Amino acid sequence: MSAATPDAALWRELGWRPSPPQLELLLALQEQLRQWNGRVNLTRLVEGDDYWIAQVFDSLWPLRDLLERQPQAPLRCIDVGTGGGFPGLAVAIALPQAQLTLVDSVGRKTQAVQAMAQALGLADRVTLRCERVELTGRDRRCRGGFHLAMARAVAAAPVVAEYLVPLLNGQGQALLYRGQWNAGDQGELERALQPLQARLGRQEQRELPGGRGQRTALWLEATAPCPAAYPRAVGLPSKFPLGQAPAAG
Numbered sequence: 001m002s003a004a005t006p007d008a009a010l011w012r013e014l015g016w017r018p019s020p021p022q023l024e025l026l027l028a029l030q031e032q033l034r035q036w037n038g039r040v041n042l043t044r045l046v047e048g049d050d051y052w053i054a055q056v057f058d059s060l061w062p063l064r065d066l067l068e069r070q071p072q073a074p075l076r077c078i079d080v081g082t083g084g085g086f087p088g089l090a091v092a093i094a095l096p097q098a099q100l101t102l103v104d105s106v107g108r109k110t111q112a113v114q115a116m117a118q119a120l121g122l123a124d125r126v127t128l129r130c131e132r133v134e135l136t137g138r139d140r141r142c143r144g145g146f147h148l149a150m151a152r153a154v155a156a157a158p159v160v161a162e163y164l165v166p167l168l169n170g171q172g173q174a175l176l177y178r179g180q181w182n183a184g185d186q187g188e189l190e191r192a193l194q195p196l197q198a199r200l201g202r203q204e205q206r207e208l209p210g211g212r213g214q215r216t217a218l219w220l221e222a223t224a225p226c227p228a229a230y231p232r233a234v235g236l237p238s239k240f241p242l243g244q245a246p247a248a249g
Contacts, residue, residue, distance in 0.1 A: 006052040013209055014057055016067040018094065025093045025120055026056060032116040033084065040112045042084030049210050058208060059087030059152070060094055062175055062217035067094055074099060078146045080133045080163050081154035085113040087177070091150070092122050101146075103129045103136050137166040137231040144169055144225070152177035157185060157218065158192035158241040165196040166226040173201065174220040181205065181216040189218070192243030197224040 005027065011017040018026060033046045045054045060067065066075075075098040079088030082102040092100045100122075104110050110130040117126040129136060136142050149164040149172065157176055164174035178185075186200070193199055201219040208215055231237055 010052060010057060010209060014061055014067075015064045016060065016094070022093055026090070028120055029085075029089055029093070029116065032119055036112045036116060040108045042109060042112060043086075049212070053208055053210050053212050055086050056090050058177070058212075058215060059090040061206065061208075061215070062177065062204065063091065063094070070095070070097070072097060075148065076146045076169075077101070077148040077150065078103065078136075078142070078167055080136070080149065080151040080160075080167075082113060083109060083153075085116060087150055087152050088126070089113070089117065089120070089122070092117070092126050093120075098125065100126045101129060101142070102126060103131065103133050105130065105132045132234045133163045134231045134234045134237065137163065142167060147172050149174045150177070151175075155238055156241060157189045158243045159237045161189060161192050161196060161198065161220060162231050162237040162242055165193070165198045165220060165222060166230050168198075168220075168222050168226070170222065170225075172222065174198075176218040176220065178216040178218060180214055181218075188241075188243045190243070192241065193220065195242060196222075196226055196230055198222050198226070 030046065030051050033042060036042055037046060045051060075095060077091060077098050078101040080103050082088045082104045088100050088102040091098060102113060107130050110128045114128040117123050143166055146167045146169060149167040151160045151164055154160050157178060160176050168174060190200055198220050201221045203216065203218045205214060205216045
């Protein structure tokens with residue numbers, strides 16, 4: 001892989017290849033990250049494989065079915081805890097029909113990502129919200145409004161489930177990006193999903209190219225409207241995660 005752009009093998013492994021304009025946007029996003037990192041600590045994953053594998057590839061591989069189909073109907077997506085703009089900005093570039101809402105509680109990050117979206121010509125499809133996601137999930141403009149809700153490297157899976165499930169519309173899906181994943185993790189998540197009226201659909205594991213480690217994609221689906229009690233007040237989902245096993249004895 002060259003220092004500037006990845007070779008064709010990476011796109012073959014992903015199962016999708018950006019068009020020349022999309023590749024230019026991904027390169028422009030990398031340059032925007034370089035510039036903004038000098039002012040705001042957005043991410044250390046900016047150069048070479050750090051960017052192309054650990055950021056771009058890792059953001060897009062769970063979505064390769066969507067990338068292949070490129071549905072023409074508008075697709076409302078939300079990225080919770082977007083940080084430096086991933087996966088949200090990568091998804092906005094790869095899926096030109098998608099409308100993205102990116103949420104983060106750190107103002108300097110949301111301001112930087114908003115400026116990057118503007119510089120990339122994505123401002124008409126990318127909206128930033130600077131707030132805690134518990135508030136997003138109770139806002140009538142967002143609750144139950146999304147086809148796809150995503151969170152990458154945000155919190156434990158039961159916590160993320162409480163953040164994402166209330167945002168889904170009737171046919172929507174939540175995507176949790178995880179690293180290592182085991183039966184104990186899955187048991188906690190499945191217990192957490194019960195009060196949220198949701199279930200674990202498909203899950204997939206893979207090794208990232210270049211020895212970048214194992215990744216797990218978990219897809220959640222609503223089985224009924226999410227009860228009004230969720231998400232709970234700010235801080236409660238992380239302090240008292242749903243689905244915790246009862247204490248022994």
